[in-house]
Amino acid sequence: MIEYMKEGDILLALTNGRIITVTGPVYEKGTIVADGDKISRVGLTTDVQIPSGSRVLDLAGKTVVPGFIESHCHVGIMEEVYRIEGDDLNETSNPVTPTLRAIDAVYPGDLAFKDALEAGVTTIHTLPGSANVIGGITLIMKTHGLVIDNMAVNPCAGLKVAFGENPKRIYGDQSKMPKTRMATAAMLREQMVKAMSYRDKNQKAKCDPDKKPERDLAMEALGMVLDGTIPLRAHAHRTDDIMTAIRIAEEFKVKIIIEHGTEAHLIADEIADRSIPVVTGPSFTSRAKVELGQRTFETPGILSRRGVKVAIMTDHPVIPINYLPLCAALAVKAGMDYDEALKAITINAAEILGISNRVGSIEEGKDADLVIMDGDPLEIKTKVLEVFINGNSVYQNN
Structure with missing residues (x-):
């Protein structure tokens, strides 16, 4: 069961999105967990347990790529x-x-x-x-x-x-x-x-x-x-x-x-x-x-x-x-x-x-530099929705 964001969270979970890891599988419905500035887990949503107290972003219909x-x-x-x-x-x-x-x-x-x-x-x-x-x-x-x-x-x-x-x-x-x-x-x-x-x-x-x-x-x-x-x-x-x-x-x-x-x-x-x-x-x-x-x-x-x-x-x-x-x-x-x-x-x-x-890729142990998009990363119509560097949200396309 997902517990949604609380004040002062240090854990971040991006879930239910299409995750292009670059060096590994493309997860059509995947989850990434970042613990502080590093990626701690990545995989199919059904296989990744989201820690209690995480800030959770439901990315259904969205794509995540490495920065x-x-x-x-x-x-x-x-x-x-x-x-x-x-x-x-x-x-x-x-x-x-x-x-x-x-x-x-x-x-x-x-x-x-x-x-x-x-x-x-x-x-x-x-x-x-x-x-x-x-x-x-x-x-x-x-x-x-x-x-x-x-x-x-x-x-x-x-x-x-x-x-x-x-x-x-x-x-x-x-x-x-x-x-x-x-x-x-x-x-x-x-x-x-x-x-x-x-x-x-x-x-x-x-x-x-x-x-x-x-x-x-x-x-x-x-x-x-x-x-x-x-x-x-x-x-x-x-x-x-x-x-x-x-x-x-x-x-x-x-x-x-x-x-x-x-x-x-x-x-x-x-x-x-x-x-x-x-x-x-x-x-x-x-x-x-x-x-x-x-x-x-x-x-x-x-x-x-x-x-x-x-x-x-x-x-x-x-x-x-x-x-x-x-x-x-x-x-x-x-x-x-x-x-x-x-x-x-x-x-x-x-x-x-x-x-x-x-x-350079979405892998456990690497910096949590992640980009959320509304489509394919090399499609000209695709928009960047949010950018994380070292696990911190540094840009939001409001």
């Missing part, structure tokens, strides 16, 4: 309604800035956070921009809160690097390196070699403290890549830039994730053979520059069918973050398997970001 995950955006670091006042995306005074940290620039009052919640996006990966050869440290966070430190899931999620048109355009106009793709690659290699030397000196200093080098924050950031703590997040659109990024990663034996990958479908087998993930997009744009000439919503489907782990991005504010589910739907229209498209904004995104132990 969507935006794998690559600039929410909070490049605010939509501002120019210089809210634009902290690129430090264009220096092409090599590994010491920068996205967490130091994110404004939780950015209107995009509200837009994200309205679309059921509960976790985002915010990165520095692509003007620099090395742009800085990226941030994974939840989309609700007032203090970034409390919203952060991982404040040190990757090191942004960029290939292709942007660095050579920005610094070529300043008559500085890099003016060519060769220079971009050379500058990254130089910094990686310096970081290896810095690491070796610190290693030797364990036996001889007098030889310990002066602390170098840039080398520490690159050192996290060298020791495998974080991956390179490589902005690369064209096939040549993608392969240069891969070449450098293999040279230094570091983990890499391809960001954008506009032409990745043309070399899908090369990427699949190396088990390198790709975060594709934004595909909902014009071909605004040469390296976007092969832009198509077919890319994620082709990559997925070849065995590449794929996530789909909006690159907000390039595409508004609330269109993330629509981008997945357009990938389905272009030939991507429906389930794979849904995974591209849930569990695949979580696995690529290294946070699948917490988010």
Whole structure:
């Protein structure tokens, strides 16, 4: 027998709804119980006992999905309604800035956070921009809160690097390196070699403290890549830039994730053979520059069918973050398997970001990030009715 909500409940039960777990069964009539910020039970309504004192929501006719995950955006670091006042995306005074940290620039009052919640996006990966050869440290966070430190899931999620048109355009106009793709690659290699030397000196200093080098924050950031703590997040659109990024990663034996990958479908087998993930997009744009000439919503489907782990991005504010589910739907229209498209904004995104132990699917022990909808999650007419983050209701569509 269900006991309905009482003042001060800490248990939440969503019952009788269609539950799309993503990694497990679809329960046509299922129940989820959240104990505090974690999911404690999920299954058929007939199999899940709702604890006494729970706050119970009867979701007959509704659908529940895990909170969507935006794998690559600039929410909070490049605010939509501002120019210089809210634009902290690129430090264009220096092409090599590994010491920068996205967490130091994110404004939780950015209107995009509200837009994200309205679309059921509960976790985002915010990165520095692509003007620099090395742009800085990226941030994974939840989309609700007032203090970034409390919203952060991982404040040190990757090191942004960029290939292709942007660095050579920005610094070529300043008559500085890099003016060519060769220079971009050379500058990254130089910094990686310096970081290896810095690491070796610190290693030797364990036996001889007098030889310990002066602390170098840039080398520490690159050192996290060298020791495998974080991956390179490589902005690369064209096939040549993608392969240069891969070449450098293999040279230094570091983990890499391809960001954008506009032409990745043309070399899908090369990427699949190396088990390198790709975060594709934004595909909902014009071909605004040469390296976007092969832009198509077919890319994620082709990559997925070849065995590449794929996530789909909006690159907000390039595409508004609330269109993330629509981008997945357009990938389905272009030939991507429906389930794979849904995974591209849930569990695949979580696995690529290294946070699948917490988010990306509805499973016991994971964060209670849940989205209630009135229909299919990739149907354009479907509305988000309520969003929970860490078991707390943070958005209601009244």
